[in-house]
Amino acid sequence: MISYLGCDGAREMLQPFIDGELPTAAQVRLESHLRWCDTCAARVDDLRTVGASLRIGAAVPGHHSEDQRALSVIQSEVLTRIRAERDQSWGVRCRGLFSDMRFLWPAIGATVAVALCFYAVTSVNRVARAELPYSLADRISASANPGSDRNPLQLDSRMLAPRPLDHGSSLDFMPAEDAVFALAAVVTREGRVANFELLDAAESAHVTALLEAVKESRFTPARTSDGAVAVNVVWLLERTTVKASIDPNDAGLLAPLTAPSEKPSAERTSGERPRRAPRPARS
Numbered sequence: 001m002i003s004y005l006g007c008d009g010a011r012e013m014l015q016p017f018i019d020g021e022l023p024t025a026a027q028v029r030l031e032s033h034l035r036w037c038d039t040c041a042a043r044v045d046d047l048r049t050v051g052a053s054l055r056i057g058a059a060v061p062g063h064h065s066e067d068q069r070a071l072s073v074i075q076s077e078v079l080t081r082i083r084a085e086r087d088q089s090w091g092v093r094c095r096g097l098f099s100d101m102r103f104l105w106p107a108i109g110a111t112v113a114v115a116l117c118f119y120a121v122t123s124v125n126r127v128a129r130a131e132l133p134y135s136l137a138d139r140i141s142a143s144a145n146p147g148s149d150r151n152p153l154q155l156d157s158r159m160l161a162p163r164p165l166d167h168g169s170s171l172d173f174m175p176a177e178d179a180v181f182a183l184a185a186v187v188t189r190e191g192r193v194a195n196f197e198l199l200d201a202a203e204s205a206h207v208t209a210l211l212e213a214v215k216e217s218r219f220t221p222a223r224t225s226d227g228a229v230a231v232n233v234v235w236l237l238e239r240t241t242v243k244a245s246i247d248p249n250d251a252g253l254l255a256p257l258t259a260p261s262e263k264p265s266a267e268r269t270s271g272e273r274p275r276r277a278p279r280p281a282r283s
């Protein structure tokens with residue numbers, strides 16, 4: 001296999017090559033270089049032309065020698081200029097960049113490394129700039145925005161308190177005749193109930209159903225002069241059953257008991273009181 005020969009090495013071998021002074025091995029290397037390198041091949045042609053014209057000049061004696069010398073000077077100046085212009089052309093410069101392939105892979109490696117570094121820096125930057133919940137940046141932005149869902153206000157007399165829509169959640173699922181629940185909650189700007197917490201969980205059997213009902217509840221949001229705000233509330237849900245005493249000797253009152261489904265009984269009225277408006281939470 002013929003070892004690689006770059007343009008710089010080839011250039012030094014051109015003159016001995018033309019003079020026939022190159023060892024055979026070096027000659028083979030140079031010839032294989034000249035086969036693909038147009039620049040060096042053109043240089044060989046130039047050197048051969050100059051050599052030939054010098055030989056002609058030397059061979060012709062007499063009064064033409066002055067002209068011949070002048071001619072060969074002009075010739076060599078022209079050739080030098082052509083060569084210089086060709087060396088400055090973009091094509092030759094670009095080819096020169098790839099003349100030594102030893103630099104190709106390090107250059108590709110360095111480019112890939114720079115691209116990876118750039119990607120890593122942008123990823124870290126993106127991750128670092130994202131606001132994580134409960135991060136300092138997130139807390140600062142919440143506290144800079146009072147009345148938002150993350151930073152609810154305390155109800156006060158200057159606010160319009162939240163009112164339940166659709167009569168609030170029902171306690172009909174409760175088998176007990178009387179029940180009271182107290183909830184600490186946030187009524188959001190959209191009128192939903194968030195972050196609620198049962199303050200009195202005595203009736204633990206129905207807590208799940210109760211919390212489902214609370215979750216479904218909708219309010220008109222609390223309002224200040226600036227618009228809807230989220231507020232902390234304590235919500236009291238109360239169910240009371242009212243019983244009337246019956247005199248068994250009073251036939252007039254006993255009659256409806258025989259057909260309770262046809263006529264609402266006056267004897268026993270069950271239902272929950274409309275909820276009280278949420279009161280300001282404890283501070």
Ligand SMILES: [Zn+2]
Nearest residue numbers: 007010037040
């Ligand atoms: Zn070359």
